[in-house]
Amino acid sequence: MTRATRVLAASAALAAGLAACSAAEPAPESSTPAAEDWSPVTIEHALGTTTIESRPERVATVSWANHEVPLALGIVPVGMAAANFGDDDGDGLLPWVEEALTELDAQAPVLFDETDGIDFEAVADTAPDVILAAYSGLTQEDYDTLSEIAPVVAYPETAWGTSWRDMIELNSAGLGMAEEGAALVAELEEEIADAAAAAPQLAGTSAMFLTHVDTTDLSEVSFYTTHDTRAMFFEDLGLTVPPSVAELSAQTDRFALTHSAEQADAFDDVDLIVTYGGEELVAALEADPLLSQMPAVANGAIVSLPGDGPLGTAANPTPLSISWVLEDYVALLAQAADAGA
Structure with missing residues (x-):
């Protein structure tokens, strides 16, 4: 059943x-x-x-x-x-x-x-x-x-x-x-x-959800704030909010913000990144001279979700999607957390 x-x-x-x-x-x-x-x-x-x-x-x-x-x-x-x-x-x-x-x-x-x-x-x-x-x-x-x-x-x-x-x-x-x-x-x-308990490496790992990443222009970094349900779901799973994201989120009620890549060092406290995209996006982040210095990028602790498929959609938790996606999503997060450890 x-x-x-x-x-x-x-x-x-x-x-x-x-x-x-x-x-x-x-x-x-x-x-x-x-x-x-x-x-x-x-x-x-x-x-x-x-x-x-x-x-x-x-x-x-x-x-x-x-x-x-x-x-x-x-x-x-x-x-x-x-x-x-x-x-x-x-x-x-x-x-x-x-x-x-x-x-x-x-x-x-x-x-x-x-x-x-x-x-x-x-x-x-x-x-x-x-x-x-x-x-x-x-x-x-x-x-x-x-x-x-x-x-x-x-x-x-x-x-x-x-x-x-x-x-x-x-x-x-x-x-x-x-x-x-x-x-x-x-x-x-x-x-x-139960799912979080089965992935203890998530506990205490700080996570940031990047959004609308343009691989042709990485001069800016957009991310979901703590007001967005995707970021809220991190805490349900044992992940933590990086102080940098928490501080910027406290200054607004918007669900997303944009930050200059020149200030990417502000996100030195990010252990893990989740974003929408594929291998091209990950490669672009790793090749960028500024963003590649973020610990999560340098360590390959990136979960890249398909933006046009159900798995990426369900990262925004809803009453029916949680059960549908939970096992797969937690497995991807745990893999990324292991990479950043």
């Missing part, structure tokens, strides 16, 4: 009567526990306060990965964002989402094309009772527009800075399934702890 199957079974036991249905059917409805058990839910977030007066029967989600919370809890949304990064077969669904739909014996719901931002008309067409967006970059204008359609669960503090735990907590609360959400968090924490 897979982790997703165990979670679905536990959710069914906690909330009898859960039944998923596909949005491909006429007038689809995403089933949630019995309405008579509902008490109004009020959720405070960065863009306001949302009160959900009655149990939502039709759940829509926007932005990255929010749909994974209802899916993990046995609910198929009536509409959700299509994957626009890491989609290996072009169907708008990442593999762990496809697996969840298969386990629920459900077809894919309506997929919103968010290439140019939120498709408000498409969301409205699904007639949702609630819109989940706990992990998102919604503007106040986006939030206000969506709120005219249905109550919206937005991010708690920082745009694109919601941890996977908070994503589950907020979105499950919006479904009236806070208890089930807490159980899901606990199970994932146990799974992550």
